[in-house]
Amino acid sequence: MPALTFNNISKSFGDHTVIEAFNADIHDGEFLVLLGPSGCGKSTLLRMIAGLSGITSGDLLFDGDIANDWEPKKRGVAFVFQTYALYPHMTVRENIAFPLIMDAFRKWYHLPIVNIIARHRLMRRPDIAERTQKIARQLELEPLLDRRPASLSGGQRQRVALARALVRNPSLYLLDEPLSNLDAKLRTQMRSEISALHHKVGKTFVYVTHDQVEAMTMASRIIVMNKGIVQQVDTPDEIYDRPANTFVARFVGSPPMNLIPASTGGDGLRLSGRLAVDHGAALPSERELTFGIRPEKLSLHAAGEGRLPARVAVVERLGAETVIGCRLSAGEDDDDGRLLETDLVFVRVSGNPKMQIGETCSLDYRAEDVLWFDIDSGQRLS
Structure with missing residues (x-):
């Protein structure tokens, strides 16, 4: 469960600076929200944390260790994307268990016939079956385990995507606008479920959104961004009551x-x-x-x-x-x-x-x- 330190972190593509250098400390177990309008660099910063995008300058530290060159697997992160990215030909049970199966895969398991046999055997392995069932119970997915994604509602698919991320028991959860495809009622429900989940697992969450309601209701700390510049890093109450500048004052609050x-x-x-x-x-x-x-x-x-x-x-x-x-x-x-x-x-x-x-x-x-x-x-x- 790492604490994150951004030490003069910046990101550029050629001559174009996407994220200007900034410093911030995120404590172990916090719910950090990256908040800002579209195109401000939120998702890029999330990908840098995950190791999916390189860091141009500065250091990203996991519990005090520089992680700039770590492979994504070494970082122990689970990534929930804006699109559910579920495998349509697999059942809910198989989608949830997929990360555990891939962790146990060997090179020769990729051979055509061996692949099918190996996956079925791994699905029945007691530790994988038990972990899959436990996560499904946690997110109220047990009645849906034998159904395929096409027969699920948007909220159910989102819970399956969350369950697939949770099943690996990672040290850090990264969520990139996971509720943007849901209607208002489902967004409210899923906000509550994700907050309850964070409280239950007690691990660090980093959550990207442009919705200030999500940020204010879920975060223990918020990084407000605009045009690649970090405007303020603080608690929701401080950002609302004492915005650092007029951009934050206008962006957070409805009406502003x-x-x-x-x-x-x-x-x-x-x-x-x-x-x-x-x-x-x-x-x-x-x-x-x-x-x-x-x-x-x-x-x-x-x-x-x-x-x-x-x-x-x-x-x-x-x-x-x-x-x-x-x-x-x-x-x-x-x-x-x-x-x-x-x-x-x-x-x-x-x-x-x-x-x-x-x-x-x-x-x-x-x-x-x-x-x-x-x-x-x-x-x-x-």
Whole structure:
């Protein structure tokens, strides 16, 4: 069960840098999620961990030992791919047992007739049969053991792919967007099953996804990536509450963090250039910056009761809660309530406040819930 250390790891294809050098330590038994948009280098990094892709510079350490040149088999990894990659002519039992059979194979077993006899004998070997049955029971696949993949649902096929990875009892599990082909209900179910599995086996999982819900609900640590650059390595709570920069603030959270251009100076805080706000607390030194606040940290009020006058532009009913998109206005004296040229500012409230599009309202916040970002670099200010 290795701890992983990324020591100035980078990856390039010719002159094109896919992953810029970064450092990170992943502890034994952690559930690490590589999170980012498509094409950011997540799967490439996963393949580097597995030994399927070379490392351009830096060192990858398994429990302190440099593993750059190790063969995949020596790393003791199990890989679950985005596509199930099940053998259609084999039963579920044979698919699950296949890694164990291949570990026991000898060169001469590949001869045509010998191959069939050897595989059948190995399938009946007590240790292989027992291990296959145990994993099938763990993932509730016992009723399906004699069926072929074509007769299984997407969720069942995904569980078979997981079982095939688990049966070898590896030290490290690598999962490359394994739930992306499932519908919403199955994704929720499989998230729970994979989390429970990690808790049960207590080994290191490295999981690739572009879905921030999967990352936030499953991970003990997240590496957020964008365009080959590691943006932040931290726990889900820290990434949500204290994003390192505006990219992380926008990417993690649904709706994302509200980011509003702001300036501080002699007249206090001004949002979007025209809306003067009584912030009620000390402000950063005089400068242009970005005001950031999560939607649930904003409170919704009747017009005139909050510090931020606004007008409703979007209403999204989600059952137990409602997300309301507003545009800030500079008040009644601003050219008959003309709206500021800002992106939507979202507020999340419980229940149904029964707001209508076009209705005037106001928003408020606590100063301690605001994060400040440098307007040029996007980095969060301490």
